[in-house]
Amino acid sequence: MKRRILIVEDEEKLSRVIELQLVSAGFDVDKAGTGEEGLKLADRANLVLTDLRLPGMDGLELLHAIHRQNSQVPVVVMTAYGTVEVAVEAMKAGAVDFLLKPFSLEHLMAVVGKALELTQLRDENRELKEELGRRYQFDNIVGRSPAMQEIFGTISRVAGSRATVLLAGESGVGKDLIARAIHFHSNRRERPFVKINCTAIPENLMESELFGYEKGAFTGASTTKPGKFEQADTGTVFLDEIGDVPPSIQVKLLRILQEREFERLGSNKTRHIDVRIVAATNADLRQALEQGTFREDLYYRLNVVPINIPPLRDRREDIAYLAEHFVAKLAKETGSETRGVTPAGVERLLGYHWPGNVRELENVIERSVVLCGCVMLDAPDIRLDMSPQRPQPAAAGTFLPEGMTLDQYEQSIIREALKRAAGNKSQAARLLGLTRNALRYRLTQMGLDSADASNGA
Numbered sequence: 001m002k003r004r005i006l007i008v009e010d011e012e013k014l015s016r017v018i019e020l021q022l023v024s025a026g027f028d029v030d031k032a033g034t035g036e037e038g039l040k041l042a043d044r045a046n047l048v049l050t051d052l053r054l055p056g057m058d059g060l061e062l063l064h065a066i067h068r069q070n071s072q073v074p075v076v077v078m079t080a081y082g083t084v085e086v087a088v089e090a091m092k093a094g095a096v097d098f099l100l101k102p103f104s105l106e107h108l109m110a111v112v113g114k115a116l117e118l119t120q121l122r123d124e125n126r127e128l129k130e131e132l133g134r135r136y137q138f139d140n141i142v143g144r145s146p147a148m149q150e151i152f153g154t155i156s157r158v159a160g161s162r163a164t165v166l167l168a169g170e171s172g173v174g175k176d177l178i179a180r181a182i183h184f185h186s187n188r189r190e191r192p193f194v195k196i197n198c199t200a201i202p203e204n205l206m207e208s209e210l211f212g213y214e215k216g217a218f219t220g221a222s223t224t225k226p227g228k229f230e231q232a233d234t235g236t237v238f239l240d241e242i243g244d245v246p247p248s249i250q251v252k253l254l255r256i257l258q259e260r261e262f263e264r265l266g267s268n269k270t271r272h273i274d275v276r277i278v279a280a281t282n283a284d285l286r287q288a289l290e291q292g293t294f295r296e297d298l299y300y301r302l303n304v305v306p307i308n309i310p311p312l313r314d315r316r317e318d319i320a321y322l323a324e325h326f327v328a329k330l331a332k333e334t335g336s337e338t339r340g341v342t343p344a345g346v347e348r349l350l351g352y353h354w355p356g357n358v359r360e361l362e363n364v365i366e367r368s369v370v371l372c373g374c375v376m377l378d379a380p381d382i383r384l385d386m387s388p389q390r391p392q393p394a395a396a397g398t399f400l401p402e403g404m405t406l407d408q409y410e411q412s413i414i415r416e417a418l419k420r421a422a423g424n425k426s427q428a429a430r431l432l433g434l435t436r437n438a439l440r441y442r443l444t445q446m447g448l449d450s451a452d453a454s455n456g457a
């Protein structure tokens with residue numbers, strides 16, 4: 001790509017010499033005889049070479065004006081002997097370099113080369129940063145896995161339209177977060193975002209909640225009340241757990257999706273609304289379709305833009321980034337001292353299966369940070385959920401319960417055996433398939449060998 005250099009110089013001869021030199025070096029050149037003229041051309045330049053003393057707007061003023069335009073173009077000032085102070089002032093004002101007149105063409109090229117190199121570095125640095133931002137984070141949504149990358153792309157592509165989006169994924173994968181991101185990236189961002197949790201509303205109240213009611217529509221309807229859809233007019237409705245909507249309501253949703261119209265309960269006046277609908281499901285909606293509990297036509301109306309969010313265990317490359325994100329979030333919100341996770345800590349997080357997905361990871365990090373109060377979370381500081389796991393033979397793919405060593409696991413089993421045997425060691429040993437002596441040996445190791453060792457004898 002050819003670089004364009006703007007020369008702002010009222011001395012035509014000098015301007016011409018510089019131009020010839022730059023053109024022969026392969027640059028495109030614009031020339032201006034005044035600061036005012038220069039300012040107009042500064043936008044398309046990759047570098048500005050300006051004399052300091054100019055009729056009208058001088059070089060320093062031009063420099064300020066360029067910066068006021070928020071332009072990142074580097075400026076090199078040229079000045080005659082005796083005005084070094086001004087050159088210094090220009091540097092302070094943000095010029096990248098200066099040339100003292102008279103200067104050799106060689107020196108000119110060196111300064112130009114350096115200035116361009118510097119800005120190229122600066123640009124690359126900025127692009128890199130932007131790319132990093134794009135790569136690992138979209139708003140407050142963190143993810144570097146290909147799946148999340150694709151989701152970021154989809155969000156930006158569809159946010160601007162009114163297209164219905166269907167988010168599918170297990171609980172805790174980020175459906176809420178994504179629904180909000182879609183709303184806040186749309187031109188509806190200033191308009192209401194109304195979330196409707198379809199599971200939380202009892203079936204007999206759902207119609208009135210969603211579509212509103214007129215006074216006297218039912219016993220207890222002492223006033224008229226608009227529903228959630230009306231509240232969301234010109235904004236976005238987020239229908240969470242759409243799979244739980246009963247068939248009687250499914251029909252009405254279908255009508256909203258197709259015609260954008262509905263009636264309040266107890267009214268025959270048809271109302272029109274302009275809402276964008278984002279729906280979420282964690283159950284396999286396809287299964288509900290096959291079983292006939294979810295209308296096929298509604299499904300296709302909802303599934304215009306499907307976004308499938310994989311469980312966290314299927315995108316482990318996000319775990320470390322999410323952990324760092326939550327640590328930083330806690331530091332910001334609670335002033336916690338924790339700054340990160342050690343490699344061993346990350347290893348530990350990677351080894352876990354995250355049944356509760358990102359929500360669980362967030363909770364684990366929060367609990368670990370609170371309980372540890374340390375600067376870096378190390379493996380032992382990570383407090384994973386120790387929800388009881390059904391014991392299964394190792395052959396079935398299970399291993400030690402998360403976070404336990406073999407010794408700890410053995411000890412917990414021995415304790416359990418003692419409990420079941422009501423403290424009788426012979427019986428406990430039988431339960432464990434050990435001789436009484438073998439059990440006693442283990443108890444000694446555990447520091448549990450006791451004077452009552454003969455109790456069970």
Ligand SMILES: Nc1ncnc2c1ncn2[C@@H]1O[C@H](COP(=O)(O)OP(=O)(O)O)[C@@H](O)[C@H]1O
Nearest residue numbers: 140141142143171172173174175176177358359
């Ligand atoms: N990719 C992500 N980046 C940052 N935080 C996330 C991400 N996914 C989920 N979270 C956080 O995890 C928690 C659960 O997410 P949520 O959107 O409520 O999940 P869902 O609606 O799928 O159950 C929230 O606190 C959310 O902010």
Ligand SMILES: [Mg+2]
Nearest residue numbers: 172175176240
């Ligand atoms: Mg949710």
